[in-house]
Amino acid sequence: MHLAHLRLRDFRNYRWLDVDFQPGLHLLMGNNAQGKTNLLEAVYLLATLRSFRGVGNAQMVRHGEKGFFVGARIVGQHEHDIKMYWSAQERKLSLDGQAVSKVGDYYGTFRAVVFCTEDLQLVKGPGSRRRRFMDLLLAQTHPTYLPLLQRYVRALRSRNALLKQRSSDEATLESFTREIINVGQRLICLRHELMPRLSPLVNSAYRRIAGGHEELRVEYDPAVKQDFAVELARSRPREQLYRSTLIGPHRDELRLMVADQSAAQFASEGQKRSVAIAMKIAQAEYLTELHGTPPILLVDDIMGELDVNRRNAFLPLLHLAHQSRSQVFMTATEENWSPGQGAGLARWEVRDGSLRPS
Numbered sequence: 001m002h003l004a005h006l007r008l009r010d011f012r013n014y015r016w017l018d019v020d021f022q023p024g025l026h027l028l029m030g031n032n033a034q035g036k037t038n039l040l041e042a043v044y045l046l047a048t049l050r051s052f053r054g055v056g057n058a059q060m061v062r063h064g065e066k067g068f069f070v071g072a073r074i075v076g077q078h079e080h081d082i083k084m085y086w087s088a089q090e091r092k093l094s095l096d097g098q099a100v101s102k103v104g105d106y107y108g109t110f111r112a113v114v115f116c117t118e119d120l121q122l123v124k125g126p127g128s129r130r131r132r133f134m135d136l137l138l139a140q141t142h143p144t145y146l147p148l149l150q151r152y153v154r155a156l157r158s159r160n161a162l163l164k165q166r167s168s169d170e171a172t173l174e175s176f177t178r179e180i181i182n183v184g185q186r187l188i189c190l191r192h193e194l195m196p197r198l199s200p201l202v203n204s205a206y207r208r209i210a211g212g213h214e215e216l217r218v219e220y221d222p223a224v225k226q227d228f229a230v231e232l233a234r235s236r237p238r239e240q241l242y243r244s245t246l247i248g249p250h251r252d253e254l255r256l257m258v259a260d261q262s263a264a265q266f267a268s269e270g271q272k273r274s275v276a277i278a279m280k281i282a283q284a285e286y287l288t289e290l291h292g293t294p295p296i297l298l299v300d301d302i303m304g305e306l307d308v309n310r311r312n313a314f315l316p317l318l319h320l321a322h323q324s325r326s327q328v329f330m331t332a333t334e335e336n337w338s339p340g341q342g343a344g345l346a347r348w349e350v351r352d353g354s355l356r357p358s
């Protein structure tokens with residue numbers, strides 16, 4: 001599967017871009033602040049409907065313009081045409097000429113995994129970062145996951161709003177309670193099921209990076225230990241105090257343990273970086289295993305900072321991408337690392353919101 005055509009209008013510093021891409025490895029070279037990361041951001045946005053920079057859509061509108069347009073042609077077993085327009089007044093997303101009404105149905109159209117410096121937050125950041133990692137991976141692999149998550153978040157918000165009111169309406173509270181228990185249990189179940197498939201991949205990627213001396217374990221630690229309904233009822237007195245729902249999948253953790261110790265607390269800076277990359281490599285490999293074709297890999301700036309082992313840990317993925325006519329987009333300010341010349345390597349120069357072969 002590959003991105004055959006990308007079209008940008010008023011997206012960040014791109015006023016107008018129409019470009020064809022072949023399968024294979026694409027090196028995007030250019031000085032700082034020319035638009036390399038912006039281009040990866042646009043591709044990721046098409047795949048996941050979010051920015052990997054964690055910002056809202058308004059920030060991606062070119063300064064002084066009303067809205068942006070991002071369009072693509074995806075070629076794989078099937079061909080797809082995607083069009084996305086966003087402005088404060090109007091949002092449009094269409095797949096093959098049809099308006100997309102259910103985001104869950106759209107999610108599998110094409111998959112992308114990004115490697116960027118922000119990934120370190122997977123290890124260092126709050127639990128919400130790791131929950132987002134699980135959520136994205138499950139949304140990319142289970143069509144039912146995203147709609148469930150959306151239902152959960154809606155019911156949770158309503159329930160919290162009620163808890164904040166002084167005189168709460170018990171019957172309505174009870175209906176939201178039933179909904180979060182019902183939907184929450186299914187989310188917990190899907191998160192549980194992911195672990196035995198994900199953790200061997202994470203560990204093996206980590207061993208390649210760290211040289212095989214240490215184990216990395218990924219453990220799902222749900223906030224609900226046994227029975228959501230019982231534990232939620234038990235938390236009622238504390239809920240009255242904090243006026244918010246204190247237990248449920250929105251409080252889950254994903255523990256990352258290097259040599260049996262918490263990576264966030266005890267790992268060195270270098271180990272944390274390796275853990276973060278191992279998680280992303282595992283994400284890409286898991287998607288490949290499940291769908292038979294690799295996702296599009298977006299590698300932002302990180303090759304320069306990696307030592308030989310960490311770079312080499314990428315090689316199986318790059319080979320796989322190459323063999324299966326998928327794509328890798330890799331940005332750099334200078335060519336300090338080349339994964340081999342070979343066929344399918346395209347070099348681009350990115351300058352001031354434009355792209356040209358170099």
Ligand SMILES: Nc1ncnc2c1ncn2[C@@H]1O[C@H](COP(=O)(O)OP(=O)(O)O)[C@@H](O)[C@H]1O
Nearest residue numbers: 012013032033034035036037038059061062063
């Ligand atoms: N919404 C926007 N409208 C116009 N320009 C933007 C917008 N957001 C970012 N930029 C510009 O994009 C450039 C940074 O692009 P980026 O892709 O991050 O650079 P790099 O090539 O270093 O990865 C900066 O010049 C910045 O001012």
Ligand SMILES: [Mg+2]
Nearest residue numbers: 036037038301
């Ligand atoms: Mg950049």
